[in-house]
Amino acid sequence: MDVKKTVTILSTTFFIAGLFLIYISSLLSSPRKVSIDEITNDYVGSFVKISGRITFVRNHRNGHVFLTVEENGRKIQVPIFSSLADQLREKGYMRMIKVGKNIIVSGFVGEYRGKLQVVPRKLEDIRIP
Amino acid sequence: MILFPVFLGVILGTVAGIVPGMHVNTLIPFLFMVFSNMDVTELAVLIVSTAMSEIFMNIIPSTFLGAPDTETALSVLPAHRLLFSGKGYEAVVITILSSLFSLLLTVLLVFLFYPFFVPLYTVTRPYLHFLLLTVIFFMIYSEKNFPSSIKALVVISLSGLFGTIVLNSKISTSNVLFPVLTGMFGMSGLLFSVSQNSTLPEQDYRIRTEINTFEFVKSVFLGSLAGIAIGFLPAIGISEAATMVRYLTKLDGERGFLATLGGINMGNEVFSLISLYLVGNPRSGASVAIGSLLPFLDLGTLILILSSIFLSSSLSSLLSLYLGRKIPKLLLSLNYKIVNLIVIVFLLSLTFLTTGFTGILILLTSTSLGVLCLSLGVRRSHCMGVLLIPSLFFFSGLTPSIISFLGL
Numbered sequence: 001m002d003v004k005k006t007v008t009i010l011s012t013t014f015f016i017a018g019l020f021l022i023y024i025s026s027l028l029s030s031p032r033k034v035s036i037d038e039i040t041n042d043y044v045g046s047f048v049k050i051s052g053r054i055t056f057v058r059n060h061r062n063g064h065v066f067l068t069v070e071e072n073g074r075k076i077q078v079p080i081f082s083s084l085a086d087q088l089r090e091k092g093y094m095r096m097i098k099v100g101k102n103i104i105v106s107g108f109v110g111e112y113r114g115k116l117q118v119v120p121r122k123l124e125d126i127r128i129p
Numbered sequence: 130m131i132l133f134p135v136f137l138g139v140i141l142g143t144v145a146g147i148v149p150g151m152h153v154n155t156l157i158p159f160l161f162m163v164f165s166n167m168d169v170t171e172l173a174v175l176i177v178s179t180a181m182s183e184i185f186m187n188i189i190p191s192t193f194l195g196a197p198d199t200e201t202a203l204s205v206l207p208a209h210r211l212l213f214s215g216k217g218y219e220a221v222v223i224t225i226l227s228s229l230f231s232l233l234l235t236v237l238l239v240f241l242f243y244p245f246f247v248p249l250y251t252v253t254r255p256y257l258h259f260l261l262l263t264v265i266f267f268m269i270y271s272e273k274n275f276p277s278s279i280k281a282l283v284v285i286s287l288s289g290l291f292g293t294i295v296l297n298s299k300i301s302t303s304n305v306l307f308p309v310l311t312g313m314f315g316m317s318g319l320l321f322s323v324s325q326n327s328t329l330p331e332q333d334y335r336i337r338t339e340i341n342t343f344e345f346v347k348s349v350f351l352g353s354l355a356g357i358a359i360g361f362l363p364a365i366g367i368s369e370a371a372t373m374v375r376y377l378t379k380l381d382g383e384r385g386f387l388a389t390l391g392g393i394n395m396g397n398e399v400f401s402l403i404s405l406y407l408v409g410n411p412r413s414g415a416s417v418a419i420g421s422l423l424p425f426l427d428l429g430t431l432i433l434i435l436s437s438i439f440l441s442s443s444l445s446s447l448l449s450l451y452l453g454r455k456i457p458k459l460l461l462s463l464n465y466k467i468v469n470l471i472v473i474v475f476l477l478s479l480t481f482l483t484t485g486f487t488g489i490l491i492l493l494t495s496t497s498l499g500v501l502c503l504s505l506g507v508r509r510s511h512c513m514g515v516l517l518i519p520s521l522f523f524f525s526g527l528t529p530s531i532i533s534f535l536g537l
Contacts, residue, residue: 004504011501018494019291025487026298026537045303083526108301114421121297121537122529 031106037074039116043109050076050118051104051129057097065094069103069118077117078105080126087123096128103128134167134175135437139444141175142182147452149190149315149472153180154414155307155483161418169422170430176422177402177434178441180415184398185445186452188224192217193329193457194319194472207383207390215330220387221453223338225446227349227391232442234353234392235399236435239407246407250361257362258525261517264365264373268511271376277507284502284511288313289518291498295491296519297532304483308492311476313512316492317499319469319476329465334454340384348388351378355389356396360404363520367393368510399438 031049039048052071059065063082068075080088088094097103104127107120120126141160145153156179164172192208208220253260265285272278295301295309338345355370371390401413405420423430460468480488495515502509522528 007504008501011497011504015287015291015494015497015501018490018497019294021490022298022300022487022494023294023535025300025490026294029299031299045301045305047299047301083523084529086526087529111417122533124533 035074036069036071036076039076039109039118041111041116044111044116046109047106048109048118049104049106051102052076054097054099054101054103057099065097067097067103069105077112077115078103078107079112079117079119081119084120084122084126088126091123093123093126093128097126101128131171131174131433131437131440134171135178135440135444138175138178138180138437139182139441139448142179142184142441142445143186143448143452145179146183146186147189147456149194149476152307152414153183157414157418170433173419173422173430174433174437176415176418177437180398180402180413181438181441182445182448184394185225185228185442185449188221189449189453189456192220192453193460194469207386210383211387212332213330215333217329217332217457218334218453219338219384221449222336223340223345223384223387224391225449225453226338227345227352227388228395229442229446230346230349231353231356231392231395232399232438234350235357235396236438238353238357238396239400239403243407253361258521260362261365261521261524264362264369265514265517265521267373267376268369268508271372272507280505280507281511284498284505284507285514285518287501288498288512288514289521291494292515292517292519293522293531294535294537295515297528297535297537299537300487302484302487304488305491308480308484308488309495309515311480312492312495312497313499313502313515314509316473316476316496317503317509319473320496320500321503323466323469323473329457329461332457332461334458336450338384340382340388344382344385345388347378348374348385349392352389352392352394353396356393356398357400359393359397360400360407363516363524365517366510366513367397368508369513370397372508372510402438403434 031047033049034043036050036052039050050069050071052069054067055070055075056068057065063085065080065085067078067080069078085094088097105118105120106125107118110117110119141156142153145156153176157176160172160175160179164175167175188208192212208217208224211217211220268285269278269281272281292309295305351374352371355374356367359365359367359370367390370393371386374389374393375386398413400407401416402419403426404413404416406426426434477489477492480492484491495512498512499509502512519528522531
C-alpha cells in the first residue's frame with residue numbers, strides 16, 4: 001500500500017468533509033438578536049443582530065460610512081466599509097441611511113480603539129425597516 | 130520601577146513561548162484582569178516584556194517538538210532538519226543570536242526611517258491587494274518544480290476557501306484563529322511525527338554555529354528589513370517573508386534561513402509593538418493592548434518601553450540558551466512519541482476550552498490541510514492562504530460579493 005497516497009487521499013477527504021460541515025453549520029445558524037446595552041467585550045468576535053435608531057452618520061473620504069446606532073440610550077458604532085458602502089450606493093439604499101431612521105444590522109462584534117462596534121459584511125446584513 | 134514588570138514578563142513570556150499553543154495574546158486578558166491595579170505604564174512594560182520573551186522561547190518547542198522524520202524533511206521546518214543531524218541546539222543558538230542582532234538593527238532602522246512610515250502606509254494601502262497577489266504568485270512560483278507549483282496552488286486555494294468560510298462564518302468566535310493556525314502548523318506536524326515513530330537523535334549542546342559571519346550579518350539585516358516591511362502588509366507571515374528574502378537574494382541553507390527567520394521575527398515584533406505610534410494602526414494583539422494603556426507616547430515613556438525591550442530580551446536570551454539545553458535532554462529521557470501525544474491532547478483541550486465544539490471541528494479540518502501539505506511535500510507556509518486570500522478579497526473590495534455568493 002502506498003502510504004503517502006493514502007495519507008493524501010485521507011487528509012483531502014477529511015478536509016472536504018470538515019469544510020462542508022463548517023459551511024452547513026454556518027448556513028443553518030442565524031445571528032443572535034441582542035440589545036445594544038447587552039454587548040460587552042465578551043461578545044467580540046461573535047455574530048449578532050442589533051436594531052436601533054441612527055443618531056450619527058459620517059462619510060469618510062475613502063468611501064467608508066460610519067454610523068452610530070442607539071437603542072434605549074445606549075450607543076454602538078457601525079462602520080460600513082467602502083466595498084459594502086459602494087454596493088449600498090449603487091442599489092440606492094444609502095439615501096435611506098440617515099439620522100433618525102431605524103436600522104437593523106447583523107455583523108461581527110469588534111473593538112476599535114477601545115470602542116465596540118458591529119461590522120456588517122454584505123448588503124443583506126443591513127435593513128431599514 | 131520597571132524591574133518587577135520586566136522580570137514578571139520574562140517569566141510569563143517563557144511560559145507562553147514554551148507551552149505549545151500559548152501566545153501572548155492569550156495572556157493579555159488575564160494580565161488586564163489580574164494586574165488591574167498596576168500603573169498603566171508598568172502594565173505596558175509587562176506586556177512588552179512578555180511579548181519579547183515569548184519570541185526567544187518559541188524556538189525551543191518549534192525545534193524540539195512535532196518533528197516528522199527525515200523523509201519529509203523538505204516540507205518541514207529548517208530547525209527540524211538540523212534537529213535530525215543532532216544540531217537542534219545550534220538552531221536555537223542561531224535564532225537567539227539573530228534575534229538579538231536584529232533587535233539592535235530594527236531599533237536603529239525604525240529611528241532612522243520613522244518619518245517615512247505614515248506616508249508609505251497611506252500610499253501602499255489602496256494597492257495592498259496587488260501586493261498580496263504578487264506574494265501569492267511568488268509563493269507558487271518559488272516551489273522547486275512545476276508539479277510542486279501546482280500542488281502549492283492547490284494548497285493555497287483550499288486554505289483560501291477555508292479561510293474565507295471560517296473567518297466570515299456566523300459560527301466564528303473571537304479566538305477562531307487559534308484552532309485554524311494550531312491545526313495547520315502545530316497538530317499536523319505532531320500527528321505526522323507520532324505516526325512515523327520519530328525519535329530524537331543525540332544532540333550536540335555546545336554553543337557554536339557553523340554559519341559564516343558574512344552570511345549571518347546579511348541574513349539578519351535583510352530579515353530585519355523584511356520584518357519591518359511585513360508590518361505594512363496584512364496576512365503575510367514570517368515564513369513567506371523568509372522564503373522571499375532567501376529566494377530573491379539567492380541565499381540557501383537552513384542556518385541562513387534560521388538567521389533570516391530570527392531577523393524577520395524580531396523586526397516584525399518590534400515594529401508591531403510600536404506600530405500604533407508609527408503608522409497609527411495596531412498590528413498585533415499586544416500593540417492593541419499597549420495602545421489602550423498608553424494612547425500617547427512621550428519621550429520618557431518611549432525610553433522606558435525601549436529599556437524594557439532590551440532588558441527582557443537579554444534576560445530571555447540567556448534563559449532560552451539554558452532551557453534550550455535542558456528541555457531536549459528531558460525529551461530524550463522520555464518517549465518522544467508520548468511527549469508528542471501529550472501535546473496533542475493538551476492542544477485539543479485548550480481548543481475546546483477557548484472555542485468549544487466549533488473550534489474542535491475547525492482544528493480537525495485545518496489539521497487535515499496541514500497533513501495534506503506534508504504528504505504532498507510542499508512548504509507548509511502555503512497554508513497561510515487561509516489569511517492571504519480573505520485579505521486579498523477584503524482589500525480588493527470583493528468580500529461582500531463573495532460572502533453573498535456563498536450565502537454566509
